[in-house]
Amino acid sequence: MINLGTNYMGLNLKNPIIVSSCSLTHSPEGVKRCADHGAGAVVLKSLFEEQIAADVSRLIDNSVPVYHTEELEYMKRLGSDTSANDYLKIIEQSKEITDIPVIASLNCVSNKKWTEFSRYLEAAGADAIELNIAFMPKDFDENPEKIEDHICNIVSDVKHYVNIPVAVKLGPYFTSMPRIAKRIRKSGASALVLFNRFYQSDIDIHRMELVSRNKYSHPNEMSNTLRWISILYQRIGCSLVANTGIHNAEGVIKQLLVGAKAVQICSTLYLHGLSQIENILIDLERWMRENEYETIDDFRGKMSQKNVNQPDYFERQQYIRALVGID
């Protein structure tokens, strides 16, 4: 009897497929569709801290909004005009009509007053919070340690207000991935989502315009995630979740083999429809049966750096020294 269950930062998932934060999870109906197609959990579309700031005064202390209206206009142009209050209703209703974990997602760059809003997410019934900390360093003199401090302060501030687990969705660009991973864990995060995929900017050389291309990922984008989950597995004391470029069961199996607790998928669902979740689960189960695994724990981490006989394979870019001193 095959059991696809997995425990992700204390949440019991019936299988390791999480629909990552995107427009497919922007409404209770969307969440229900994901659940009906077999998702183990969903991460709601992100609420931006600027959106919270617009409502925070009313929700928290009736003071004047701390952000400028231009920022809110910008959010609306991006098509993200859900108010913080609407977001709470999406959580409540999603929990009412499904029985899978619902993870709220906050897109943030600062630890301003908005962090207190996290407790409303918990009160509305969110099972966990995912922080999408997309901080873009622009200051040529900024010390990387300060950037790390800033990220960790956001995590500890949010954690101060909630008891539910907090995950951090990180981008792939850090001077030392092991160090930032360890520091985020120490700041109170229960999980790391590796990696966020940033907006792909490009130039149309005929129209001489800036454009966005490659909205969806390609399966060959997942090797960086594979590398870092493999290296960090059982070394930083928190759950690791794989994201970016996972399009099919083969991708899922690889990420579980290097140590992921679960995977987050998005592009493949836009490209092939939500039935791709069912296809992945069928293929995953078939592979487990063929290889005589009854549970995911039977093979999780088998190909992680600490368990393979060529451990330096995953370090082919001088990362080994950065790992010294990490338990």
Ligand SMILES: Cc1cc2nc3c(=O)[nH]c(=O)nc-3n(C[C@H](O)[C@H](O)[C@H](O)COP(=O)(O)O)c2cc1C
């Ligand atoms: C249309 C679309 C909307 C997205 N919106 C969000 C979002 O609100 N918050 C977030 O953290 N990630 C967002 N993402 C990123 C995805 O959650 C995911 O991290 C990324 O697409 C990489 O996974 P994939 O390779 O499976 O697509 C979005 C992606 C797409 C394609």
